[in-house]
Amino acid sequence: MDDKDVLIHITDRDGVSHQVNAPTDMNMNLMEVIRLYELAPEGTLGVCGGMAMCASCQCYIDSDHQLPQISDDESAMLGEAFHVLDSSRLSCQIPIDGSLSGLKLTMAPQE
Amino acid sequence: MIKTDILIIGAGPTGLFTVFEAGLLKLKCHLIDALPQPGGQCSEIYPKKPIYDIPAFPEILAGDLVDNLMKQIQPFQPGFTLGERAQSIQTLDDGTFIVTTNKGTKHHAPIVAIAGGLGSFEPRKPPIPNIADFEDKGVEYIIRDPELYRDKDVVIAGGGDSALDWSIFLTDVASSVTLVHRRNEFRGALDSVEKVQELKDKAKIQLITPGEVVGIVGEKKLTGVTIKQADGVFEKPCDHFIPLFGLAPKLGPIADWGLEIEKNAIKVDNTLDYQTNIPGIYAIGDVNTYPGKLKLILCGFHEATLMCQSAYKRIFPDKRHVMKYTTVGGVEGFDGTKKQAPKAVVKAIN
Numbered sequence: 001m002d003d004k005d006v007l008i009h010i011t012d013r014d015g016v017s018h019q020v021n022a023p024t025d026m027n028m029n030l031m032e033v034i035r036l037y038e039l040a041p042e043g044t045l046g047v048c049g050g051m052a053m054c055a056s057c058q059c060y061i062d063s064d065h066q067l068p069q070i071s072d073d074e075s076a077m078l079g080e081a082f083h084v085l086d087s088s089r090l091s092c093q094i095p096i097d098g099s100l101s102g103l104k105l106t107m108a109p110q111e
Numbered sequence: 112m113i114k115t116d117i118l119i120i121g122a123g124p125t126g127l128f129t130v131f132e133a134g135l136l137k138l139k140c141h142l143i144d145a146l147p148q149p150g151g152q153c154s155e156i157y158p159k160k161p162i163y164d165i166p167a168f169p170e171i172l173a174g175d176l177v178d179n180l181m182k183q184i185q186p187f188q189p190g191f192t193l194g195e196r197a198q199s200i201q202t203l204d205d206g207t208f209i210v211t212t213n214k215g216t217k218h219h220a221p222i223v224a225i226a227g228g229l230g231s232f233e234p235r236k237p238p239i240p241n242i243a244d245f246e247d248k249g250v251e252y253i254i255r256d257p258e259l260y261r262d263k264d265v266v267i268a269g270g271g272d273s274a275l276d277w278s279i280f281l282t283d284v285a286s287s288v289t290l291v292h293r294r295n296e297f298r299g300a301l302d303s304v305e306k307v308q309e310l311k312d313k314a315k316i317q318l319i320t321p322g323e324v325v326g327i328v329g330e331k332k333l334t335g336v337t338i339k340q341a342d343g344v345f346e347k348p349c350d351h352f353i354p355l356f357g358l359a360p361k362l363g364p365i366a367d368w369g370l371e372i373e374k375n376a377i378k379v380d381n382t383l384d385y386q387t388n389i390p391g392i393y394a395i396g397d398v399n400t401y402p403g404k405l406k407l408i409l410c411g412f413h414e415a416t417l418m419c420q421s422a423y424k425r426i427f428p429d430k431r432h433v434m435k436y437t438t439v440g441g442v443e444g445f446d447g448t449k450k451q452a453p454k455a456v457v458k459a460i461n
Contacts, residue, residue, distance in 0.1 A: 043230070043375035047229060054156070076296065079294035079296065109238075111359065
């Protein structure tokens with residue numbers, strides 16, 4: 001683990017848990033980390049590329065981390081997403097930084 | 112039967128640019144796309160988003176990129192089968208192909224170029240139990256003929272432009288229109304939101320927000336929906352339920368064409384010409400995969416260019432062909448137009 005990495009706990013759509021190292025210095029977001037580790041089949045996550053214009057990267061945040069506020073775009077998209085819970089976020093809208101260390105998330109079911 | 116040289120499946124940027132490169136080689140193209148307009152994701156998902164990595168365009172809106180591509184390929188008079196999904200493919204004895212759409216339109220070509228992006232766009236279907244049983248029995252994801260709703264009670268769900276615009280439109284057709292959205296805020300264009308507000312104030316649209324359709328009521332045909340709100344669940348009788356949650360791409364029937372699929376994409380030979388495991392069928396742009404693949408529009412343009420050279424050799428195996436620069440050869444359209452660099456003026460000095 002690089003000292004610039006943070007450890008993220010990800011439960012995939014099959015319920016399998018993964019602990020992955022996410023780099024904080026690569027301008028990445030959570031959706032890209034999930035893709036980096038190939039935890040969802042290609043074409044089923046981050047379909048819009050990370051513009052908050054689809055809900056394919058929806059996840060549920062299972063820990064108490066302080067995350068960036070939900071933007072209007074993200075809020076509107078979540079308003080039309082399926083399987084939404086109070087803990088829902090679009091993972092493409094959460095940049096990786098040191099504050100995410102130990103974050104736990106579960107990927108929402110594929111639509 | 113539509114006949115062409117290169118049948119392109121997918122009218123996104125890569126598919127459109129293929130028409131240009133093929134045109135330089137005097138090959139005619141026809142495009143099939145499930146969407147009613149060309150442009151693929153650029154038109155459907157993010158037309159107003161700027162793209163910054165198109166060579167020589169420091170910044171260009173996705174919608175403008177599509178407009179420019181359409182202008183660029185105009186001299187080559189491509190044909191379009193829009194609003195239809197390429198469904199099945201048949202290889203004839205001579206190695207040419209017949210591709211049939213979901214509406215039965217047949218296309219015949221010696222070369223098929225799949226430029227299908229992430230797949231054809233299909234309506235997003237809400238996860239309501241038993242909704243599939245009522246499809247076309249009161250549940251429609253796409254409005255094909257508004258007359259179907261004349262004097263009917265209609266419930267629409269969604270918060271984007273399509274939900275707002277159809278709610279507005281159907282107030283003049285349907286007996287009643289109810290719009291259900293999980294939020295109080297709508298994502299659609301401001302004037303559409305204001306219009307819905309006005310129609311709501313005039314009691315022409317019943318707005319149920321925040322609310323969610325969670326169930327379908329009916330036996331053989333839909334007779335109502337169940338709507339959940341903060342204070343409980345209630346039944347709303349209606350004749351039609353139209354969930355309008357936008358579209359999402361699915362690889363769809365192409366996955367069953369006998370092509371080698373890896374990571375939800377079509378494997379191609381990137382060392383040569385982006386041909387698939389079936390000779391004569393190529394896959395270019397976001398739909399393909401190979402070691403080091405990047406899903407970028409500019410990579411799709413490159414793949415389309417090499418693919419057309421290979422297609423030419425396949426169609427005309429005995430012809431000797433040399434790639435020509437447009438600065439030298441100009442662009443000679445099938446419509447009789449010719450663009451050419453002006454000749455230098457040589458003047459003698461006396």
